[in-house]
């Protein structure tokens with residue numbers, strides 16, 4: 001709907017958009033996760049002028065729109081302690097979205113044996129990235145007395 005509104009508002013020549021939704025359950029280690037993948041397809045090539053708009057620049061090449069169900073469980077995970085913040089990772093919930101290490105590689109590096117280094121940047125930035133984990137596999141622990149993290153951005 002937001003994309004359609006943007007297209008209409010800027011009078012772009014995009015007559016139709018097809019969206020296919022794939023809804024399925026993944027059962028892994030006794031945890032069932034509802035997964036919804038949305039595939040967006042522009043059914044006609046974009047007008048050259050439309051190609052200059054920020055939305056179409058974002059949508060160049062293959063587009064993959066994914067939807068994740070977020071776990072709220074506080075079950076135990078693996079702790080990665082830093083000086084100002086500790087990151088908790090619950091591998092059973094990880095959906096391998098790659099979001100953490102693509103957006104904050106100085107902290108999350110799956111090529112390393114200890115793949116999370118919380119001291120790689122500020123604790124606030126680490127907390128903000130953890131909040132973006134779509135599956136709820138990541139969490140943080142603040143030291144006693146430290147200010148609590150802000151809302152998810």
Ligand code: SF4
Pocket residue numbers: 093094095096097098099100101132133134135136137138
């Ligand atoms: S962002 Fe979360 S779900 Fe995605 S790879 Fe990292 S830990 Fe796993």
